[in-house]
Amino acid sequence: IALPNQDHSWTVTLFMTFSKFRLLDTHENLLNFFEKYFPDSVPLIGEKKLCGDFFKAAPRPLVSVKCNPYHVGNKVLIIGDAAHAMVPFYGQGMNAGFEDCTLLNKLMDDHKENLEKVLVDFTNKRNKDAHAIC
Structure with a gap:
């Protein structure tokens, strides 16, 4: 998903399994992945920014909370x-x-x-x- 920021930039979030994230371990693998699944995003983001931002932070899990009793x-x-x-x-x-x-x-x-x-x-x-x- 891509959400707009107040400074007119975008925060883009990629959701997928950790096993798939592990395959994106090089700039080449990342760019090939984006060219295959999100080809229109690469020219908009730029290869350098895409790779720089992607490898700056490790994937994090999505969390749900389930309690019992309340x-x-x-x-x-x-x-x-x-x-x-x-x-x-x-x-x-x-x-x-x-x-x-x-x-x-x-x-x-x-x-x-x-x-x-x-x-x-x-x-x-x-x-x-x-x-x-x-």
Whole structure:
């Protein structure tokens, strides 16, 4: 993906397995890869900048957070990204947080604000859905 920056430059992110990244170990291999899969990008970025930027930083893993339970006793509950962070390009992080709030509000009503019941029920009801998307 390519995301614009405020200075009118671009931040380009390449997503693929680490085994494929390891094959791009030389300038020649990198340029051949980009010429094959992203031929229009090479003239736009420039070979020198592409190679310089690519080899400046090592690939990093994408991380998702999956917790269970979401509560500790009847005192603490984590919701939103603290409970189930996901990679940003899913576009669902904020939606999942809103779902957490909606469910928590409903359970507070259903259990007449009895936190012990609310928190256990929240974990039991929310965990499967949250893990499915992460």
